[in-house]
Amino acid sequence: xxxxxxxxxxxxxxxxxxxxxxxxxxxxxxxxxxxxxxxxxxxxxxxxxxxxxxxxxxxxxxxxxxxxxxxxxxxxxxxxxxxxxxxxxxxxxxxxxxxxxxxxxxxxxxxxxxxxxxxxxxxxxxxxxxxxxxxxxxxxxxxxxxxxxxxxxxxxxxxxxxxxxxxxxxxxxxxxxxxxxxxxxxxxxxxxxxxxxxxxxxxxxxxxxxxxxxxxxxxxxxxxxxxxxxxxxxxxxxxxxxxxxxxxxxxxxxxxxxxxxxxxxxxxxxxxxxxxxxxxxxxxxxxxxxxxxxxxxxxxxxxxxxxxxxxxxxxxxxxxxxxxxx
Amino acid sequence: xxxxxxxxxxxxxxxxxxxxxxxxxxxxxxxxxxxxxxxxxxxxxxxxxxxxxxxxxxxxxxxxxxxxxxxxxxxxxxxxxxxxxxxxxxxxxxxxxxxxxxxxxxxxxxxxxxxxxxxxxxxxxxxxxxxxxxxxxxxxxxxxxxxxxxxxxxxxxxxxxxxxxxxxxxxxxxxxxxxxxxxxxxxxxxxxxxxxxxxxxxxxxxxxxxxxxxxxxxxxxxxxxxxxxxxxxxxxxxxxxxxxxxxxxxxxxxxxxxxxxxxxxxxxxxxxxxxx
Ligand SMILES: Nc1ncnc2c1ncn2[C@@H]1O[C@H](COP(=O)(O)OP(=O)(O)OP(=O)(O)O)[C@@H](O)[C@H]1O
Ligand SMILES: [Mg+2]
Numbered sequence: 001x002x003x004x005x006x007x008x009x010x011x012x013x014x015x016x017x018x019x020x021x022x023x024x025x026x027x028x029x030x031x032x033x034x035x036x037x038x039x040x041x042x043x044x045x046x047x048x049x050x051x052x053x054x055x056x057x058x059x060x061x062x063x064x065x066x067x068x069x070x071x072x073x074x075x076x077x078x079x080x081x082x083x084x085x086x087x088x089x090x091x092x093x094x095x096x097x098x099x100x101x102x103x104x105x106x107x108x109x110x111x112x113x114x115x116x117x118x119x120x121x122x123x124x125x126x127x128x129x130x131x132x133x134x135x136x137x138x139x140x141x142x143x144x145x146x147x148x149x150x151x152x153x154x155x156x157x158x159x160x161x162x163x164x165x166x167x168x169x170x171x172x173x174x175x176x177x178x179x180x181x182x183x184x185x186x187x188x189x190x191x192x193x194x195x196x197x198x199x200x201x202x203x204x205x206x207x208x209x210x211x212x213x214x215x216x217x218x219x220x221x222x223x224x225x226x227x228x229x230x231x232x233x234x235x236x237x238x239x240x241x242x243x244x245x246x247x248x249x250x251x252x253x254x255x256x257x258x259x260x261x262x263x264x265x266x267x268x269x270x271x272x273x274x275x276x277x278x279x280x281x282x283x284x285x286x287x288x289x290x291x292x293x294x295x296x297x298x299x300x301x302x303x304x305x306x307x308x309x310x311x312x313x314x315x316x317x318x319x320x321x322x323x324x325x326x
Numbered sequence: 327x328x329x330x331x332x333x334x335x336x337x338x339x340x341x342x343x344x345x346x347x348x349x350x351x352x353x354x355x356x357x358x359x360x361x362x363x364x365x366x367x368x369x370x371x372x373x374x375x376x377x378x379x380x381x382x383x384x385x386x387x388x389x390x391x392x393x394x395x396x397x398x399x400x401x402x403x404x405x406x407x408x409x410x411x412x413x414x415x416x417x418x419x420x421x422x423x424x425x426x427x428x429x430x431x432x433x434x435x436x437x438x439x440x441x442x443x444x445x446x447x448x449x450x451x452x453x454x455x456x457x458x459x460x461x462x463x464x465x466x467x468x469x470x471x472x473x474x475x476x477x478x479x480x481x482x483x484x485x486x487x488x489x490x491x492x493x494x495x496x497x498x499x500x501x502x503x504x505x506x507x508x509x510x511x512x513x514x515x516x517x518x519x520x521x522x523x524x525x526x527x528x529x530x531x532x533x534x535x536x537x538x539x540x541x542x543x544x545x546x547x548x549x550x551x552x553x554x555x556x557x558x559x560x561x562x563x564x565x566x567x568x569x570x571x572x573x574x575x576x577x578x579x580x581x582x583x584x585x586x587x588x589x590x591x592x593x594x595x596x597x598x599x600x601x602x
Contacts, residue, residue: 197452199442202431206439209428216390216426217440218411276430 027270027277030321031285034268034314038289042296049299056176062291064089064246066184067239068258069265069287070191070280071232076266077195078225079208079275080128080135082232084120085239086259087147090252092117092240094150097159097250106163110244114237120146121233125226139229143259150252158251161244169245180242185284187235192280204228208275257308261290264315290314340402341366341503341534342387342418347396349379349386356382357393358558364503369525369535371545371566374555375578380538381423383555384507388413388420411440417502421509423538425492427480434462434476437495465494469524471516485512497524504528505536510544522548542571556580 042049068085075082096113100106120142127138169179177185195201203224206214215221239258244250267273268290269283293314294307302310342364349357356379364370374380386393389407398405400416407413413420427436438458444451462476469490474483480491489512496504506525510518525548528535539545545552546566554562554577562577576582 193452197455199444199451199453202435202439202442202453206428206431206435209430210426213424213426213428214439216385216388216410216420216422218409218414219440220409220411272430276428 025270027321028279028282030270030318031265031268031282031289034318035285035289035292038292038296042292042299046296046299049296052176054295054299056178058288058292058295059176059181060170060178061295062288063178063180063184064239064242065258065261065265065287065291066181066284067187067235067242068262069269069283070188071235072262072266073269073271073278073280073283074191074195074204074228074231075135076263076271076273077204077208077275077278078228079211079273080225080228081139081263081273082124082229083136083139083259084124084142084146085232085236085262086255086257087143087145087150088117088120088233088236089239089243089258090255091120091146091150091153092237093244093250094154094159094252096240096244097161098153100161100163100250101159106161106166110241113240114234117237117240118230118234120236121230122226124233125229128229129222129225147252147254154250154252156252158249160249162248166241166245167248169242180245183238183242187238188280188284195278195280200224200227205276205278208272208278210276261287261311264311265290267315268318286318339366340364341400342536343397343399343402344383344387345397345399347383347386347398348394349382349391350394355558357386357396360396360555360558360560362553362560362563364534364536365550366534367529367532368550369529369537369548371549371552372536372538372555373540373542373545373552373574373578378555378578379558380555381507384420384422384505384536384538388418388505390422414440414501418505419496419499419501419503420505421489421492421496421507423507423511425488427488427492429481430479432477432479433466433474433483433491434459436480436491437462437465437476437498439495441499461498462494465498466490469494469497469517469520471514471520486514486517489513490517493521493524497528501533503534503536505538507538508540509537510539510541518544542574545574546571554578 039050048054068089072082072085092113095116096109099109099112104112124139124142127133128135131138169183171178173179173182195204203214203219206219207221207224211221265286266283268286269279271278271283290311293311297307297310298304340363344360344362347357347360348355360379360383362370362372362383372380372383382391385391387398389410389412392408398407405416407416428439431439434455443454443458443461445454446452459476463473466476467473472484472487474487474491480488483491489509493506493509496506510521513521522544525535525537537545537549546569549566552564552566552569552574553560554574556578561583564573564577573582
């Protein structure tokens with residue numbers, strides 16, 4: 001403390017590397033490391049696991065979950081949760097199917113689905129931020145409302161959507177990546193830029209860290225909160241298109257697994273459920289990990305009844321690990 | 327008290343005037359009758375025991391909490407901030423007692439929170455992170471002795487370093503009023519000196535300052551006038567040159583009362599009625 005700005009005497013020595021190691025963002029790395037470990041284990045158990053065909057299939061199967069996970073990440077980063085993502089996606093798909101059945105161009109129909117889904121997000125966002133009602137309750141309500149609406153609109157029946165340009169989404173692509181996967185990864189890149197390189201992104205993390213502090217600095221907390229629910233719902237609208245492309249039909253199915261897995265992927269991605277800390281890459285890796293896990297279990301011949309159990313164990317384990325690293 | 331009367335007669339010399347501000351939280355009357363005037367370019371100290379209502383007054387003033395009643399005038403114009411952003415854009419920066427830092431954001435991100443530097447145009451605006459980091463470093467190194475890395479999370483800083491960050495944030499903008507709610511509470515000797523130095527230099531730049539402090543010696547060193555709060559009321563005002571530590575203690579504890587202390591607000595605290 002002798003002269004003016006004397007920096008604390010750093011000791012660049014042996015414990016420097018240890019400190020470097022402990023400063024690594026372990027929660028954010030967990031999903032990537034887990035994915036690598038999983039790949040090694042399954043590759044040993046099943047040589048075809050890492051074949052181009054299977055890797056491509058895993059990615060293709062993960063695309064929808066990736067898109068939903070990105071949206072969920074934004075919401076969780078503010079300290080909220082969106083339980084309505086999967087039903088919003090279903091609603092979007094049904095609206096798409098209805099307009100397609102009316103003879104609309106498929107992309108216009110997809111746009112209609114996107115708009116319908118986004119409206120759910122607007123409702124979520126405004127009721128939560130302006131109405132001051134807990135996110136959990138509000139999105140639980142829209143979970144039910146959106147899937148109910150989907151059932152009513154569809155009259156409980158599925159609409160077949162056979163459209164060559166849509167089939168190309170899942171079949172064509174570049175190397176391992178189908179167009180659906182490329183769309184999902186492209187959205188992830190955009191989301192990363194939004195989260196880390198825009199004012200909105202900083203405000204998302206600031207609100208998750210301390211809504212009170214953010215407010216007293218003049219950040220419009222309600223606008224940012226509404227924003228993340230709108231983003232989540234809009235992405236569910238994109239996922240609706242991917243789901244219709246994959247299934248070849250718009251079904252009023254519940255899709256609960258997508259909801260659970262989107263939250264699981266976010267947890268695997270080391271995002272704090274209290275908000276304030278998040279990345280995009282790690283939850284996306286989490287989404288791929290979950291899909292790769294299910295794919296691997298199937299390939300080694302484990303009955304599909306074991307899969308939800310295994311996924312559950314992995315998620316709780318991941319939550320436990322990231323907790324210790326706080 | 328003649329100096330205040332002189333100052334009050336020309337409204338341009340009052341940057342901020344608060345009259346009869348009231349605020350209750352349920353049955354707790356945090357502010358009963360708070361009135362105060364900040365003369366332009368001067369340091370006004372606000373003192374009072376814990377729970378006297380000082381921080382509540384600050385929060386009502388800058389738009390964090392809406393007051394139940396009362397009036398705030400900025401440069402003679404009545405204002406009613408419903409959002410802290412309005413207070414900030416009107417040129418009032420605040421160091422809140424609880425600092426208002428976000429633990430998981432970096433020092434630089436905290437310094438620029440709500441004031442981020444961007445480049446690009448239209449909807450495509452991206453953060454200029456390098457510029458913010460550089461400026462953040464300059465801002466903090468003015469204040470801190472152990473300058474923290476501007477990229478490190480606030481969670482990792484010491485109490486004093488945090489306070490330096492919050493202070494640098496308030497002082498770093500070309501604002502006209504700076505409100506400091508106990509800015510040296512967690513600081514060591516050297517840092518306290520730096521903060522006092524900063525307050526003096528802000529004053530020299532012509533900024534108007536409201537300083538809340540429990541340190542009466544500091545108050546006597548830095549301020550031009552002292553306003554005393556007790557149980558939600560502003561009960562006395564003194565020119566710093568006319569008072570001393572003993573008197574301040576007596577006023578804060580209520581051992582010494584101003585003549586018309588009880589129901590009426592101290593007329594000295596109110597600006598003279600304007601003749602139009
Ligand atoms: N949000 C709130 N809800 C309920 N009561 C509050 C709230 N904020 C302040 N109070 C009450 O208002 C009164 C004044 O509090 P305030 O924080 O303004 O005091 P202070 O003068 O700043 O004290 P200190 O010197 O300890 O900082 C206290 O009785 C406090 O309990
Ligand atoms: Mg206080």
